[in-house]
Amino acid sequence: MWLLLRRAYPVRILLPLRGEWVGRRGLPRSLAPGPPRRRYRKEALPALEMPVSPVTTSEIRQYLRAHGIPFQDGHSCLRAPSPFVGSSDFNNQKKDSTASFCLFIDKTTGHFLCMTSLAEGSWEDFQASVEGRGDGPKEGVLLTEGPEAEDREQVLRIWNRAVPLWELPDPEEAKLARVMFGLTKVTDDTLKKFSVRYLRSTRSLVFPWFTPGASGLRGLKLLGAEGQGDGVQYVETTIPRPGAYHNLFGLPLISRRDAEVVLTSRELDSLALSQSTGLPTLSLPRGTVCLPPALLPYLEQFRRIVFWLGDDLRAWEAAKLFARKLNPKRCSLVRPGNQQPRPLEALNQSLSLSRILRTALPAWHKSIVSFRQLREEVLGELLNVEQAAGVRWSRFPDLNRLLKGHRKGELTVFTGPTGSGKTTFISEYALDLCTQGVNTLWGSFEISNVRLARVMLTQFAVARLEEQLDKYDEWADRFEDLPLYFMTFHGQQSIRSVIDTMQHAVYVYDVCHVVIDNLQFMMGHEQLSTDRIAAQDYIVGAFRKFATDNSCHVTLVIHPRKEDDDKELQTASIFGSAKASQEADNVLILQDRKLVTGPGKRYLQVSKNRFDGDVGVFPLEFNKGSLTFSIPPKSKARLKKIKDDNGLVAKKSSSGKKGAGHQNSETCLGQDPSSFQPDTKSSG
Numbered sequence: 216m217w218l219l220l221r222r223a224y225p226v227r228i229l230l231p232l233r234g235e236w237v238g239r240r241g242l243p244r245s246l247a248p249g250p251p252r253r254r255y256r257k258e259a260l261p262a263l264e265m266p267v268s269p270v271t272t273s274e275i276r277q278y279l280r281a282h283g284i285p286f287q288d289g290h291s292c293l294r295a296p297s298p299f300v301g302s303s304d305f306n307n308q309k310k311d312s313t314a315s316f317c318l319f320i321d322k323t324t325g326h327f328l329c330m331t332s333l334a335e336g337s338w339e340d341f342q343a344s345v346e347g348r349g350d351g352p353k354e355g356v357l358l359t360e361g362p363e364a365e366d367r368e369q370v371l372r373i374w375n376r377a378v379p380l381w382e383l384p385d386p387e388e389a390k391l392a393r394v395m396f397g398l399t400k401v402t403d404d405t406l407k408k409f410s411v412r413y414l415r416s417t418r419s420l421v422f423p424w425f426t427p428g429a430s431g432l433r434g435l436k437l438l439g440a441e442g443q444g445d446g447v448q449y450v451e452t453t454i455p456r457p458g459a460y461h462n463l464f465g466l467p468l469i470s471r472r473d474a475e476v477v478l479t480s481r482e483l484d485s486l487a488l489s490q491s492t493g494l495p496t497l498s499l500p501r502g503t504v505c506l507p508p509a510l511l512p513y514l515e516q517f518r519r520i521v522f523w524l525g526d527d528l529r530a531w532e533a534a535k536l537f538a539r540k541l542n543p544k545r546c547s548l549v550r551p552g553n554q555q556p557r558p559l560e561a562l563n564q565s566l567s568l569s570r571i572l573r574t575a576l577p578a579w580h581k582s583i584v585s586f587r588q589l590r591e592e593v594l595g596e597l598l599n600v601e602q603a604a605g606v607r608w609s610r611f612p613d614l615n616r617l618l619k620g621h622r623k624g625e626l627t628v629f630t631g632p633t634g635s636g637k638t639t640f641i642s643e644y645a646l647d648l649c650t651q652g653v654n655t656l657w658g659s660f661e662i663s664n665v666r667l668a669r670v671m672l673t674q675f676a677v678a679r680l681e682e683q684l685d686k687y688d689e690w691a692d693r694f695e696d697l698p699l700y701f702m703t704f705h706g707q708q709s710i711r712s713v714i715d716t717m718q719h720a721v722y723v724y725d726v727c728h729v730v731i732d733n734l735q736f737m738m739g740h741e742q743l744s745t746d747r748i749a750a751q752d753y754i755v756g757a758f759r760k761f762a763t764d765n766s767c768h769v770t771l772v773i774h775p776r777k778e779d780d781d782k783e784l785q786t787a788s789i790f791g792s793a794k795a796s797q798e799a800d801n802v803l804i805l806q807d808r809k810l811v812t813g814p815g816k817r818y819l820q821v822s823k824n825r826f827d828g829d830v831g832v833f834p835l836e837f838n839k840g841s842l843t844f845s846i847p848p849k850s851k852a853r854l855k856k857i858k859d860d861n862g863l864v865a866k867k868s869s870s871g872k873k874g875a876g877h878q879n880s881e882t883c884l885g886q887d888p889s890s891f892q893p894d895t896k897s898s899g
């Protein structure tokens with residue numbers, strides 16, 4: 216029954232908003248293959264649809280058994296003989312030893328990869344191929360595409376121009392390069408072993424991505440270093456673009472017999488680790504941003520995986536999330552801390568990297584843990600208080616003052632009067648986080664993805680793009696590189712299919728913020744108000760559980776109940792029962808009247824904040840050209856922390872000190888509180 220129900224929903228896959236592009240930013244013009252050229256799909260910013268039926272591990276197992284295909288259970292994949300290496304081989308493989316089980320089927324998605332032929336595809340592709348088997352891959356099965364011709368040309372051009380560091384004619388130049396990248400202690404042998412080169416024209420290190428078997432180059436990563444104050448900022452450019460760059464740097468050096476590996480987030484760290492410990496090490500193609508499931512088959516052989524991703528809380532959180540995909544029981548994590556910097560720094564500080572590795576903590580906790588197992592994590596949070604408070608908004612400093620930041624695993628409920636600008640505001644609020652590396656999935660059920668993307672792009676550029684179309688490409692290129700994904704749903708949807716899609720996004724794209732606009736589109740067509748309230752409670756509960764289980768923040772837009780036009784909204788104005796506000800960690804309300812005068816003005820009220828209790832209100836001013844809400848630069852009225860969500864305003868505080876740690880903190884940072892005084896009459 217369950218199976219039938221699941222199949223009945225046409226779940227559509229989410230795709231990154233990405234047009235086709237050819238130009239490669241970040242590379243010198245001299246390296247581009249001829250004058251800049253562009254190819255477009257029909258729509259400038261398409262959100263594509265692709266039918267996908269979710270599949271479970273037991274369904275995959277049943278299918279394999281039913282078709283007489285032997286398989287072995289792995290950590291994240293099932294291993295089976297591959298039907299894509301020729302029919303005779305396939306029969307031999309069935310009889311043969313485990314080593315020839317070269318087909319890896321992802322247990323979560325059913326996606327497969329044949330390590331021998333490099334055929335890959337979806338679970339449906341695999342089924343189609345098995346059922347029509349005879350002579351190898353059938354139509355519908357995707358053979359891994361090599362790099363696009365243009366990319367290939369560019370990759371070779373750069374690779375051929377790059378030279379090993381020790382071959383640079385000028386020793387001063389080589390010395391400078393080593394200093395810039397912190398490589399003074401990394402030997403030529405190590406650089407040689409990992410085939411690292413240096414591109415003089417851009418002063419970048421070049422890390423190669425070899426095809427399995429090291430038979431050719433699939434791509435490159437260029438790492439540039441720019442001085443920033445006293446420090447150095449690294450800038451990465453990849454070919455192909457980041458979304459398709461799946462290089463586990465160091466893979467050609469891994470032997471089939473290696474049972475342990477250390478994963479790092481930077482190539483430079485892997486060089487340091489390999490040199491000082493001699494252990495097998497790989498670095499993730501996009502650092503702490505994501506662990507694409509396409510890489511999992513390459514990690515199946517390891518009995519133990521140690522994550523040493525960096526020296527801050529973000530690296531630690533990323534490691535915990537990635538460990539889930541790899542099976543936490545085989546994963547250990549190096550805890551960030553003063554004595555445990557990232558590997559390259561540890562090498563440069565002459566610390567023992569082997570000793571640090573020995574302190575790695577198991578990623579797996581039983582259901583019941585003692586404080587002893589948690590104490591290191593608690594210490595990690597205390598050492599990184601700022602990071603524990605979450606990612607801070609760059610455009611909404613007042614939101615930082617109240618909420619402190621955007622944290623994983625929380626549920627935010629957002630409401631406001633009809634047509635007040637909820638979608639427009641939440642779009643900028645999410646975009647702000649996304650530009651800072653928060654992988655974001657949008658579920659926009661009311662307005663189309665094209666319209667939403669247009670709003671977002673305008674907000675991204677902070678300009679009216681229709682008036683400067685010559686800049687469109689520049690902005691669109693930058694926008695494309697954001698870790699932003701859109702569900703292709705429109706109109707009424709079942710909560711099951713939405714949650715399935717969110718789950719998929721967390722697994723495949725490491726999404727850690729989902730925006731649902733809005734909840735009313737999942738409520739079905741219940742006519743009776745009691746049914747509607749029960750339905751809403753169920754949906755809110757499902758999102759709450761999803762956020763907690765997946766360490767993923769969910770922002771849920773809910774319409775308010777019908778109120779008198781002259782009343783301020785409060786937490787109790789959210790449609791439905793009190794469940795939504797009880798389950799939420801944060802409640803935000805976009806208020807559009809009373810407290811401000813003049814068209815376009817709004818203010819944002821934080822009426823619940825579970826993290827540290829600060830609630831309050833601050834003004835927003837709408838800019839019609841850029842569709843952005845920003846804090847009026849010279850506004851007299853500023854953020855005000857208020858006593859409770861009934862709108863009872865606290866006394867004006869003269870000190871402006873924070874009232875952290877309790878629900879009823881009261882601080883007014885404004886100079887003119889009366890101008891933003893909520894309407895106490897309506898508070899009941």
Ligand SMILES: Nc1ncnc2c1ncn2[C@@H]1O[C@H](COP(=O)(O)OP(=O)(O)OP(=O)(O)O)[C@@H](O)[C@H]1O
Binds near residue numbers: 633815842
């Ligand atoms: N502060 C504002 N002042 C004037 N116009 C605004 C303001 N905020 C948004 N708008 C405009 O109002 C229109 C509706 O905005 P939006 O769709 O964001 O509202 P909403 O609250 O999400 O609507 P709904 O209640 O239908 O979901 C848009 O054209 C938007 O550009």
